[in-house]
Amino acid sequence: MRGRGEIIDPLPDAPEMDLVVIKPDVGVSTAWAYDRIDKLQNRQQGASGKAEDATRHGDKAKLIACLYNDFDPVVCAEFDEIARAKSALMNSGAQAAMLSGSGSAVFGVFENHDRANQAAMSVMGEFSQVFMTKTIGRRSSIE
Numbered sequence: 001m002r003g004r005g006e007i008i009d010p011l012p013d014a015p016e017m018d019l020v021v022i023k024p025d026v027g028v029s030t031a032w033a034y035d036r037i038d039k040l041q042n043r044q045q046g047a048s049g050k051a052e053d054a055t056r057h058g059d060k061a062k063l064i065a066c067l068y069n070d071f072d073p074v075v076c077a078e079f080d081e082i083a084r085a086k087s088a089l090m091n092s093g094a095q096a097a098m099l100s101g102s103g104s105a106v107f108g109v110f111e112n113h114d115r116a117n118q119a120a121m122s123v124m125g126e127f128s129q130v131f132m133t134k135t136i137g138r139r140s141s142i143e
Helices: 030-038 047-056 060-065 071-078 080-091 113-123
Strands: 018-022 096-099 106-110 130-134
Touching: 018 080, 018 113, 030 071, 047 060, 071 080, 071 096, 080 096, 080 106, 080 113, 106 113, 113 130
Parallel strands: none
Antiparallel strands: 018 106, 018 130, 096 106
């Protein structure tokens, strides 16, 4: 959406991605998280435009490279278990890993289903809630 939301410019589906989600046994107050990022001096700019460009061109690698969440550094600095979950995903071969929303779940993007499955199996002993999933497009069916 552009302007004040009155200009709608549809995007094609983003490239499909295989994901592993870890939900640590901690919670994050959304109000606390917003309060913390509101106090940040330097927030990343332009990530949405880069993601839009990557999506328009079907460039999965570029899309993964520009994934960003303002909450990620703030929440990971405060909650060790969330930071540990993110590190576990990266150490298991994720191409990228970050906080989902304001937390506390984190996700890792993997090269393919097999790599995601291997990663999920390797972190299941460390975390009680581990899920495998994938992004889907408008015409995809959920199996």
